[in-house]
Amino acid sequence: MRPMILLADGAGRYVSSGVIQISVTNLVIIAAMILVFVLALVLPFPGRHHQDSSDRDS
Amino acid sequence: MTTSTEHRRATRAGRPSTPDSHGFATRPYDLVKEFVVALIVVTLLTVGLAAAFSSPDEKAITMRDWANAAPNDVVATAAGELAGTTTSAGFGPPYNTAADGAALGPLKLQKWAGVTIPLDSAQDLVLIPLAGVTDNSALTDALAAWQSADADQRTQWASDYSDALAQAPDGNPDSVATGDYGPVPVIAAGFLTLANTGGLEGALTSSGNFYGGDQTKSLLLLADGAYLEDQARARNLGGDQWGMMNETGNYPGQPWMWLYTFWYQVPPFSTSENADALVWGLMMLLTLGLALVPFIPGLRSIPRWIPVHRIIWRDYYRDHPRR
Amino acid sequence: MTAVDTDQPPVATPTSWTARVRERISRIVPPGQALPDRQPAYMSSWIYVFGVLTLAALIVVVASGVVLALGGVTWWHVSSLGHFVNSLHLWSVELFFAFMVVHLWGKFWMAAWRGNRALTWMTGVVAFLGSIGTAFTGYLSQANFASQWISTQAKDGLNSVGVGAFFNVMNPAQMLLWHVVLLPLVLGVIVVLHVILVRRHGIVPPIDADEETAS
Numbered sequence: 345m346r347p348m349i350l351l352a353d354g355a356g357r358y359v360s361s362g363v364i365q366i367s368v369t370n371l372v373i374i375a376a377m378i379l380v381f382v383l384a385l386v387l388p389f390p391g392r393h394h395q396d397s398s399d400r401d402s
Numbered sequence: 403m404t405t406s407t408e409h410r411r412a413t414r415a416g417r418p419s420t421p422d423s424h425g426f427a428t429r430p431y432d433l434v435k436e437f438v439v440a441l442i443v444v445t446l447l448t449v450g451l452a453a454a455f456s457s458p459d460e461k462a463i464t465m466r467d468w469a470n471a472a473p474n475d476v477v478a479t480a481a482g483e484l485a486g487t488t489t490s491a492g493f494g495p496p497y498n499t500a501a502d503g504a505a506l507g508p509l510k511l512q513k514w515a516g517v518t519i520p521l522d523s524a525q526d527l528v529l530i531p532l533a534g535v536t537d538n539s540a541l542t543d544a545l546a547a548w549q550s551a552d553a554d555q556r557t558q559w560a561s562d563y564s565d566a567l568a569q570a571p572d573g574n575p576d577s578v579a580t581g582d583y584g585p586v587p588v589i590a591a592g593f594l595t596l597a598n599t600g601g602l603e604g605a606l607t608s609s610g611n612f613y614g615g616d617q618t619k620s621l622l623l624l625a626d627g628a629y630l631e632d633q634a635r636a637r638n639l640g641g642d643q644w645g646m647m648n649e650t651g652n653y654p655g656q657p658w659m660w661l662y663t664f665w666y667q668v669p670p671f672s673t674s675e676n677a678d679a680l681v682w683g684l685m686m687l688l689t690l691g692l693a694l695v696p697f698i699p700g701l702r703s704i705p706r707w708i709p710v711h712r713i714i715w716r717d718y719y720r721d722h723p724r725r
Numbered sequence: 726m727t728a729v730d731t732d733q734p735p736v737a738t739p740t741s742w743t744a745r746v747r748e749r750i751s752r753i754v755p756p757g758q759a760l761p762d763r764q765p766a767y768m769s770s771w772i773y774v775f776g777v778l779t780l781a782a783l784i785v786v787v788a789s790g791v792v793l794a795l796g797g798v799t800w801w802h803v804s805s806l807g808h809f810v811n812s813l814h815l816w817s818v819e820l821f822f823a824f825m826v827v828h829l830w831g832k833f834w835m836a837a838w839r840g841n842r843a844l845t846w847m848t849g850v851v852a853f854l855g856s857i858g859t860a861f862t863g864y865l866s867q868a869n870f871a872s873q874w875i876s877t878q879a880k881d882g883l884n885s886v887g888v889g890a891f892f893n894v895m896n897p898a899q900m901l902l903w904h905v906v907l908l909p910l911v912l913g914v915i916v917v918l919h920v921i922l923v924r925r926h927g928i929v930p931p932i933d934a935d936e937e938t939a940s
Contacts, residue, residue, distance in 0.1 A: 355636060355637055355638065355651075356637065356638065356648070356649075356650065356651045356652045356653075357652055358638055363667050363668060364644075364667075365638070365643060365644050366644065366647070367638070367647070367648055367649070367652065367655060368652065369649075369652050369653065369654050369655070370647055370648070370654065370655050370657045373654055373657050373819065373823065374657055376823075377823050377826060377827055380823075380827060381772075381827050381830055381831070383771070384770070384771040384772045384774075384775070384827065384831070385710065385713045385714060385770070385771075385772060386713065387771050389717075389769045389770050389771055391429070391769070419840070420839040420840030420841075420929065420930060421840075421930055421934060421935060422840075422927070423765055423840070423926070423927030423928055423929065423930050424755065424758075424927055426765045426766065426767060426930060426934070427765070427766045428763040428764060428765055428766060429763060429764065429766045430762060430763055431762065431763060431764040431768075432762065433760060433761070433762070433764075434760070436774070436777055437777055437780070437781065440774065440777045440778050440780070440781035441781040441784060441785075443778070443781070444778060444781040444782045444784075444785050444817070444820060445781075445785055447816075447820055448782075448785050448789075448813050448816050448817045448820060449813065451812075451816040451819075451820075452809060452812035452813045452815070452816045453809075453812075455812070455816070456808070456809075456812045457808070457811050457812040457814075457815040457816075458869075458871065459801075459802060459808065459811070459867070459869050460869055460870040460871065461869060461870060462868065462869050462870050462872070462873050463870060463873060493884070495884070495887075495890060496884060496889055496890040503884065503885065504884075504885035504886075506886070511885070511886045511887035512884055512885055512886065512887050514887060515884075515887030515888075515889070515890035515891075516890060518890040518891060519890070519893060615896070615897065615898035616893075616895075616896045616897075616898055616899075617876075617895055617896065617897055618893060618895040618896055621873060621876055621877050621895040622877075622895065624873065624877070625877035630873065630874065630877065633870070633874075634874045634878075639874055641878065645878070646878075649871070650870065650871060653815075654815075654816075654819050656860070656864075657822070658822050658826065658857060659857075676885075678881050678882045678884075678885035678886075679885040679886060681882070682882060682885060682886045683886075689850070689854060692850050693846075693847050693850040693851065694847075695833070695838065695846065696838035696842075696843035696846055696847075697843065702836065702838070704833075705833060705834050705835065705836040705932065706836070706932065708834075709932075710834035711834055711835055711836070711931065711932050714770045714772055714831070714834065714835060714931075715767055715769075715770070715931035715932075715934075717767070717769040717770075718766070718767040718769065718931050718934065719931065722934070722935075724933065
């Protein structure tokens, strides 16, 4: 039976500041969500000037 | 659609009521197509992410793994179970009545729920599995000596041995100071041997039945030792390491648990014995607050005060300037 | 019974249970609003796609879960195809939560509970919580190191409020069934209610909007 996995292999990358400690992956996910939210707010939604056309994609 | 302009009616409180959404200009929109596109997009994203990043699958720690990697911890845990000093032994409901458990002010929820998963740590986790070992006469004798001793004597032996182990260098049973520990050293050594054979989980889980499925005993035993937590903490999974949000390696964890785990990082929760109940209570309160936002004055007005909606509906506001 | 002309208008208070149920169902959503092919022109923002993205993600979660169920609990540990399906399940869950939270942010800043839509908001919050619970039982069902740690940690929190007495996170046989049967059923009902409410009340108008004159 092989010995247990070395601690370092399982640790993952983390960043910390004061009491806050977060994995790089989670941080990227949260940052991406905020970015997507902001983009969803500011990016123009197509179709504003085509209110009468019937075959618009979303 | 309405055919006349309606002034917004005021509610009794004087706030304008929201008009019916069906009274506004419309434009064509294909909901089903939107859904199909969304499904395709999500499927592609999922397949791409899964192919690129895969998913974690760190093997479970077996009792044999534990015995190989941290034998002293196994011995110390066995002694602790016999002494009644382990976490499970002193837990209280639902396992035993050794303690009342946590309370939320006057609400002793843990105690009121009762002992529904009865467990005698010494018997169920150590002695009963060992009773099945047949080829070790020293162990059999030691078990008999244990069973024939009274409760005080047992506690004395086991506590003294636990303390001695804690003081031995590296917790090594071979370096333990001499003393009267009765049959405990032999029992604990026999327990380590059983763990090494790979048969311990089976003895704990099946408990005489053919089919297992309930890992409670094995997990409680493992958690009574230090090794499981050591491995977890090395992977930033500890409670005071924001562990609830994290995953092994660099895999994505549970970012949505951020607020729940946050409280454990700060006083008074980080220093409280009662942290679990307190955090639960606080999160239930906050969750109720989230659900009742529509009814909470102030909170429900934040979207008005911080007008993010002016961006969302900028097209509408441009076409319908306020009078 | 005498033959009834089906073109006659229904009796004011039908006594037939079937007729009552039918009437009830037909009034849940205004006529034509269950799947309309038009929508209010003020819906002119990308923020509006996150509800349907969440729904789509949920479907991928369930579909990947169904494939995992076909193989059983141990399959994905020994099969590379199984492991890939597990990865699909994990990433669709991450996407599901990400889209759901962005959807929540959008709905908050739109104060989307206005106009008798409080129940829509509340079913959304309950769906969020139910999703967390469902995901939790999923993590417990992985049969690996993560399950060992999560279960032994979570038991402390759950026991502290008495829940652990009947919801034993260290019992995979119980947790798995909650994960694949009980919680998805409950969550499914909540999601259906939520979507029905959306269609029933329509999409909330902009803050301070007036109803318009006919175009």
